[in-house]
Amino acid sequence: MDPLKTLRDNPFVLAPMAGITDHAFRSFMKKLGSSVVVTELISATGIQYQSQKTIDLMSFGEDQRPVGIQLFGEEPEVVAQAARFAQEKGADFVDLNFGCPVPKVVKKGGGSAILRDPQAVRAMVSTVKKAIDIPLTIKIRTGWDAGSRNAVEICHIAYEEGLTWVAIHGRTRSQAYEGKADWDYIAEVKAQSKIPILGNGDVLTPHQAIERLRQTGVDGVMIGRGALKNPYIFVDALKIWRGESLSGDNRDFAALFRELAECIQARCSEHITQIQLRKFAAWFATGYPGAAAFRKAIFQSTSVSETMETSIAFFEALRLAPQEDTSDERFLMGGHG
């Protein structure tokens, strides 16, 4: 399935988030209007050694198509072989992580470290591109640090090497998750690039997603943490973009949460289900009355059934409650991109 065609029909893309956008959550978000989806970052070395844990991260469902497998690594040949393996597994595209700021990854030359050396970027993407027939995309930061922002050059290389798009998280590696994503810079990169661009960073509402799309001219908007605070962000953005009216009053958070629980339970052990459900319930509660007490209660719950009972009671009462603006609060300030 062609990811670029899907992006043209729906420009709102779920950002990859390690430990969050797993098989279950991707299926859930796909039903809730996300365009293409991508796995979290997966180690090319792990694939080389056929680590079962690594290979499990690559699994996806037919309902998720078009789906990309995101790889990270340092050695072009190793990443190329992993990309070929992803293609054999049936991925619709391969995405390379050039944005991870985490020291453990960067120290070895993986993630955003490569942005310091555009020739290394060229060597990596051209080696991987030659190894596969499916589309290749990359996800980058604006640069290594404020003095060396080079997204325009990286996008130029990506275009010359025949990649399908570049997703840009609007922060440098040095910023980690501090400060604000620089959408003015993303707009500049878009204006100077021939390759399709996905802008990413700090989009928390469907209206912001539309505004970013219109003001910067990007081809897609990638949304990560915003989907955890508002799982309806994709359906709503898509409706506004298509000129349809929003039906916010009919929100049924409790039914939504039950659906998510089903997706997770279908794939995960009781223990993992409990961990995941508690996290998602806590995130979805953001900005609603009683969220703090609710979080305390679910983090004390000792079983899936107790977590579900507490969560459903909370979400049922929410139906018409307005969500407060929490954009100034710190929220998940660390990740792999």
Ligand SMILES: Cc1cc2nc3c(=O)[nH]c(=O)nc-3n(C[C@H](O)[C@H](O)[C@H](O)COP(=O)(O)O)c2cc1C
């Ligand atoms: C917990 C967490 C895990 C992340 N894992 C990944 C990852 O595996 N691959 C990646 O490219 N980006 C990863 N990111 C970065 C996001 O894709 C995104 O670029 C970043 O969160 C900014 O977008 P947002 O403000 O919409 O969340 C992660 C972010 C978070 C918060």
